Amino acid sequence: MRKNQATLTDAEKQNFVEAVLALKRRGRYDRFVRTHQEFVMSDTDDGPRVAHRGPSFLPWHRRFLLDFEEELRGIDDTVELPYWDWTMDQDPEAAPWTGDFLGGTGRAADGQVTTGPFARGGGRWRISVRVDSRDFLRRSLGAGGGVRLPTRAELDSVLALSTYDQSPWHSRAEGFRNQLEGWRGVNLHNRVHQWVDGHMATGASPNDPVFWLHHCFVDKLWADWQRLHPDSGYLPRRPTRDVVSLEEPMRPWGDVTPADMLDHTRFYAYDTDAETGAGGGPGA
Amino acid sequence: MDGHHAGRHAAHPNRRRMLIGSGLALAGLAAATPPALAALPENGPAGRAAPDGPMRFDEVYRGRRIQGWTEPVTHHGPGGDGHHRSGGHGHDRHGGGARVLVDGRDLHLMRNADGSWISVVNHYQTYDDLRALARGAVDALDGAALIPLP
Numbered sequence: 498m499r500k501n502q503a504t505l506t507d508a509e510k511q512n513f514v515e516a517v518l519a520l521k522r523r524g525r526y527d528r529f530v531r532t533h534q535e536f537v538m539s540d541t542d543d544g545p546r547v548a549h550r551g552p553s554f555l556p557w558h559r560r561f562l563l564d565f566e567e568e569l570r571g572i573d574d575t576v577e578l579p580y581w582d583w584t585m586d587q588d589p590e591a592a593p594w595t596g597d598f599l600g601g602t603g604r605a606a607d608g609q610v611t612t613g614p615f616a617r618g619g620g621r622w623r624i625s626v627r628v629d630s631r632d633f634l635r636r637s638l639g640a641g642g643g644v645r646l647p648t649r650a651e652l653d654s655v656l657a658l659s660t661y662d663q664s665p666w667h668s669r670a671e672g673f674r675n676q677l678e679g680w681r682g683v684n685l686h687n688r689v690h691q692w693v694d695g696h697m698a699t700g701a702s703p704n705d706p707v708f709w710l711h712h713c714f715v716d717k718l719w720a721d722w723q724r725l726h727p728d729s730g731y732l733p734r735r736p737t738r739d740v741v742s743l744e745e746p747m748r749p750w751g752d753v754t755p756a757d758m759l760d761h762t763r764f765y766a767y768d769t770d771a772e773t774g775a776g777g778g779p780g781a
Numbered sequence: 782m783d784g785h786h787a788g789r790h791a792a793h794p795n796r797r798r799m800l801i802g803s804g805l806a807l808a809g810l811a812a813a814t815p816p817a818l819a820a821l822p823e824n825g826p827a828g829r830a831a832p833d834g835p836m837r838f839d840e841v842y843r844g845r846r847i848q849g850w851t852e853p854v855t856h857h858g859p860g861g862d863g864h865h866r867s868g869g870h871g872h873d874r875h876g877g878g879a880r881v882l883v884d885g886r887d888l889h890l891m892r893n894a895d896g897s898w899i900s901v902v903n904h905y906q907t908y909d910d911l912r913a914l915a916r917g918a919v920d921a922l923d924g925a926a927l928i929p930l931p
Contacts, residue, residue, distance in 0.1 A: 534901075534930070537901070537904055538889060538891075538901065538930070541891060542892070542893055542894035543892075543894070607923060607924075608923065627928065628889075628901050628902055628927060628928065628930060629902070629922055629925040629926060629927055629928055630925045630926045630928055631925045665894065667894050668893050668894050668895070669893075669894045669895055679905070680893070680907075686905075687905035687906070688905075690904075690905035691905050691906050698902070698903055698904065698905060698906065698921065699901060699902050699903070699904055699921075700889075700901045700904045702904070702905075
């Protein structure tokens with residue numbers, strides 16, 4: 498069961514953190530950072546796009562998170578990804594930013610995270626896939642350019658959109674996917690990357706473990722949207738230039754289609770599924 | 782929360798000191814690379830205006846040299862300092878025909894369909910023009926050097 502991080506027990510937090518650190522120590526974490534970085538750089542509005550700025554933003558990240566979660570569970574099979582509801586937990590000094598979980602914001606001088614398990618000084622979290630010379634994790638929670646976290650009302654306004662995505666299927670498209678991703682409208686997902694700042698503002702954003710909690714919530718929002726709009730579905734259904742339609746394979750896997758990713762209940766549950774009546778799974 | 786904001790402002794003297802330090806280091810770098818920089822056309826790709834008009838800047842911002850073009854510069858041009866990536870990810874394709882250097886090193890950038898820009902160091906934030914993007918990158922780098930992308 499994927500839970501809201503605010504409800505994790507101390508043991509659950511510790512197990513998650515230890516599994517992430519173990520992945521890093523075994524050299525299996527950084528390939529996720531590298532893959533994300535590669536897709537960030539190759540996904541363009543005027544060329545092929547898979548992971549970002551196109552319809553498969555959501556199914557791509559669902560599979561990406563599944564792969565990561567499977568790695569974590571290979572280390573500790575009690576671990577599942579938690580999600581961070583950034584409309585609720587907005588205090589930069591409270592969970593998930595505590596010393597026993599993800600650690601706090603970066604220090605003023607250079608943005609370096611100095612508290613918690615991912616502080617460079619602890620010797621267990623060195624940034625190796627990076628775009629500049631700094632090898633320490635950086636954050637400046639809420640300090641970047643007056644960005645504030647989205648409100649529940651803003652989130653609800655995006656969940657209310659009934660069309661999944663539409664032409665031109667990129668960063669200028671109207672519809673749920675692009676407003677959730679954040680290139681248009683109130684901006685949800687992109688804005689949270691900016692609010693955390695530091696590595697989360699870069700293409701190498703998975704260097705900050707909060708990436709997984711952020712995207713887990715984005716993933717949950719897709720499931721929430723499906724439930725609100727049972728008659729809507731993934732678009733485009735037919736092959737469309739430069740983007741991945743419903744039954745076409747996504748890179749890098751090659752054997753995973755958006756259709757394969759539509760029903761999260763095939764793989765995991767969210768802690769809110771019962772109260773919202775999920776379980777049968779949304780249709781295509 | 783206020784403490785964080787106050788701390789952020791209080792950081793500026795430190796940051797400034799760091800930038801001054803890096804500026805000195807960069808002076809050395811610049812001295813070592815005049816041939817590559819001198820190979821740049823004086824006014825950018827003059828006479829071959831990009832769709833949105835010729836644009837170029839070459840300035841020092843917070844101790845860092847930033848340069849920008851709206852048309853592709855051949856890979857034999859600037860950035861030939863051994864740190865420049867080649868092949869695979871052509872800047873011409875991703876940069877929408879533009880290029881930005883920070884202290885002579887390529888900043889990976891991309892043009893959005895609405896004409897705005899993003900860079901690899903501010904990848905979830907759009908900028909309306911290249912100079913703002915370059916300055917934003919300098920702010921985010923906070924004195925650090927760009928390194929080749931993995």
